[in-house]
Amino acid sequence: MAENGIPEASIIANAKSSPSESNHHHSSSTKQQSVVERYKEFLRDDFTIDDYIKDHSSLEQLRQDLGTHLRTCRLALVDLINDNYTDFISLADGLVGMDSSIKNLIGSLEIFRENISKMENEYKAIIDEISAKMVQVERIQTQREQLESVINICDNLQVITKLCDTIESASWNADNNNQPCIYSIERLAIQMNEINIVLARYSSDLKSSYLDTQLVPQCYDISKRLKDILKTTFHHSITHSNGPYLQRLFKIYAINGQLKSLEKLFLAKVRPHFVSVVSDSRLEACGVGKFFDDLKNLLVSQMKVFIPLENECRSWYLSMIWSELISTMSSQSPTLFLSGQPDQFHSNYIACTRFLQCLAAELNDEVTKISESVNFSSLTRKFNVDVYFRIRFQEIASRFEQSLTQSYTYQPNQSKKFRIHPLEVLIESIKTCWSVEKVYLNLLFPNFWKLTLQLISRCTTWLGKTELSHLNIENVSNQESTRLKCSLLSTIFSQTEKALLEIRDIYKTMIVPLKPTSCDERQLKESLEDGLLLITEAGLPNIVKLSKECLVKRN
Numbered sequence: 001m002a003e004n005g006i007p008e009a010s011i012i013a014n015a016k017s018s019p020s021e022s023n024h025h026h027s028s029s030t031k032q033q034s035v036v037e038r039y040k041e042f043l044r045d046d047f048t049i050d051d052y053i054k055d056h057s058s059l060e061q062l063r064q065d066l067g068t069h070l071r072t073c074r075l076a077l078v079d080l081i082n083d084n085y086t087d088f089i090s091l092a093d094g095l096v097g098m099d100s101s102i103k104n105l106i107g108s109l110e111i112f113r114e115n116i117s118k119m120e121n122e123y124k125a126i127i128d129e130i131s132a133k134m135v136q137v138e139r140i141q142t143q144r145e146q147l148e149s150v151i152n153i154c155d156n157l158q159v160i161t162k163l164c165d166t167i168e169s170a171s172w173n174a175d176n177n178n179q180p181c182i183y184s185i186e187r188l189a190i191q192m193n194e195i196n197i198v199l200a201r202y203s204s205d206l207k208s209s210y211l212d213t214q215l216v217p218q219c220y221d222i223s224k225r226l227k228d229i230l231k232t233t234f235h236h237s238i239t240h241s242n243g244p245y246l247q248r249l250f251k252i253y254a255i256n257g258q259l260k261s262l263e264k265l266f267l268a269k270v271r272p273h274f275v276s277v278v279s280d281s282r283l284e285a286c287g288v289g290k291f292f293d294d295l296k297n298l299l300v301s302q303m304k305v306f307i308p309l310e311n312e313c314r315s316w317y318l319s320m321i322w323s324e325l326i327s328t329m330s331s332q333s334p335t336l337f338l339s340g341q342p343d344q345f346h347s348n349y350i351a352c353t354r355f356l357q358c359l360a361a362e363l364n365d366e367v368t369k370i371s372e373s374v375n376f377s378s379l380t381r382k383f384n385v386d387v388y389f390r391i392r393f394q395e396i397a398s399r400f401e402q403s404l405t406q407s408y409t410y411q412p413n414q415s416k417k418f419r420i421h422p423l424e425v426l427i428e429s430i431k432t433c434w435s436v437e438k439v440y441l442n443l444l445f446p447n448f449w450k451l452t453l454q455l456i457s458r459c460t461t462w463l464g465k466t467e468l469s470h471l472n473i474e475n476v477s478n479q480e481s482t483r484l485k486c487s488l489l490s491t492i493f494s495q496t497e498k499a500l501l502e503i504r505d506i507y508k509t510m511i512v513p514l515k516p517t518s519c520d521e522r523q524l525k526e527s528l529e530d531g532l533l534l535i536t537e538a539g540l541p542n543i544v545k546l547s548k549e550c551l552v553k554r555n
Contacts, residue, residue: 149198150215156191157218163188164225182248185233189252192226195219227261234265241305250313259316266317267324273298274328280335288336288348292355299325300362307363322374330382339387342395342439349383349441356380380443389447392439396429400455404462407472408488420495426459427502434510445516449524452511456503456531463496463539468546489547496540500532 041047056062081088167184199219230249237245253262277298283291299321306317329336336352339345356376403425433448434440440448471485507528515521 153195153198153215153219156195157215157222160188160191160195160222164222164229167229168225182233182245185229186248186252188226189230189256192219192223193256196223231265234262235269238266238269238305243305243308246305246317247309247313250309250316263320266320270302270321270324271328273302274325275332278325278328278332280333283333283336288351292351292358295325296355296359296362299359303363318374322378326379326382329379337382337384339384339391342388342391345383345388346439346441349380349385349388350436352380352383353442385441385443388441389444393447393451396432396451397454400425400429400458404458420492422459422462423492423495423499426455427499427506429455430503430506431510434506434514436514440514442514442516445514445519449511453527453531456528456535460531460534460539463492463535464542466492466542466546468550486547486550489543489550493540493543493547496535496543500535503528503532 041052053062056065163184167181167188170181196219199216230252233245234249236242237249250262253259277291277294282294286294302321303318306314306321308314309317336348356379360376400422403421406421408419408421430452432439433452468485471488473484473488507525511524512521515524
């Protein structure tokens with residue numbers, strides 16, 4: 001073997017084979033082409049080792065193929081070296097003496113690097129010095145701006161002080177020419193707000209005895225005077241129903257971020273009016289109707305001044321009035337919403353809904369604007385109708401259950417020989433559910449409809465499970481009771497059919513008019529007919545069967 005691992009025999013063979021060089025190049029090119037063709041599958045983008053291994057049926061075949069590839073690669077490498085032998089030799093000759101040339105360059109490069117490093121240090125020092133001076137310039141510029149702001153504050157304070165004196169010297173009397181101008185008050189509030197913002201921005205940076213001892217106390221004094229001016233203006237505006245002034249005041253407080261202060265002033269003015277009208281003692285003394293009439297008149301008088309205002313301002317004032325009304329009613333008249341006495345609860349709820357309807361009618365065209373700002377239903381939500389329904393459910397269901405166990409009374413002198421208490425109570429219970437004057441509430445339509453279907457279903461169960469032993473006639477002897485049971489069963493059958501017709505009539509005359517618009521009448525009708533069909537198919541057949549048994553026993 002020669003140097004660099006090149007087979008000596010191949011080199012000699014290459015040197016001696018010059019007479020047949022053209023044939024050798026042809027065979028070498030052919031081999032290289034065969035190698036490229038053989039290894040095309042290894043050069044594909046989707047080639048993977050796993051797929052290649054899977055293509056071989058056994059490890060022995062894989063070993064043979066890989067061995068063939070290795071030998072082909074070795075031969076191709078030898079041919080490549082033989083074909084390009086002259087280029088390899090030229091490349092080796094070109095590298096001779098390269099190390100001495102590189103060593104000659106190292107010295108010059110070291111000197112060049114030292115010069116560059118020295119220049120970098122000099123530039124860095126200059127940049128640091130310039131940066132320090134720029135920071136100093138920025139600090140001086142900031143201080144200059146702060147001082148200019150303080151000077152502007154001093155100048156503005158002089159103007160604001162004079163403006164405060166002018167506003168305070170005006171009089172809130174009948175002479176409108178001498179009343180304070182709302183635009184002057186707005187200008188005063190805006191300028192004072194700007195001064196407070198500047199002071200808050202620079203107070204931590206400017207440490208000055210003048211700022212602490214004179215400027216800040218002067219600003220505090222003017223802010224206090226401004227607060228008093230706004231308070232006085234607000235009280236006069238709301239007392240005299242001055243809508244434009246109330247609107248400007250809302251904007252002033254909103255711009256200064258002091259709507260909480262305006263809320264306190266407004267509620268302090270409104271609350272006494274509500275407290276004078278809303279209380280448990282007045283509710284008990286004058287009755288729920290008069291109670292809500294007085295409340296309606298008060299609300300109309302309170303709301304009318306705010307209705308013509310702009311949307312945001314109107315919405316804020318009206319929402320404050322409505323929320324204060326609900327809060328006052330909850331605290332001052334809690335018995336209004338108590339559900340423990342269902343009759344009184346129903347009366348209060350109906351009176352409340354009528355109050356809302358009358359209020360809307362009183363406000364007429366303005367009700368649309370008000371409804372954008374006030375959620376009237378929030379008042380009716382104070383009534384716990386779920387508890388009320390549970391109480392009513394207990395009353396109605398227990399009464400019907402009690403009727404199922406009562407004995408029958410024979411009435412020989414009456415057209416109806418027997419009173420069928422379960423059927424009578426069933427009809428009365430359904431009518432009670434849908435009695436607007438006594439029980440029904442519009443929010444509880446689904447609940448009362450479900451209760452109606454439950455009563456019908458319970459009646460079906462009673463009819464289907466009744467036995468002869470359950471039929472007790474209380475005012476006759478046992479022998480007479482046995483004889484009259486057939487007549488009793490016949491009466492039950494006929495009264496049940498009449499009850500079905502009466503239930504359908506109740507549905508048409510009482511239930512359908514109360515149906516919400518979102519409720520599908522077809523589905524209601526279907527559910528009712530399904531319940532009544534169960535009575536016909538599951539309840540009455542048992543009565544017919546008992547009648548047959550009774551006839552057989554009597555004969």
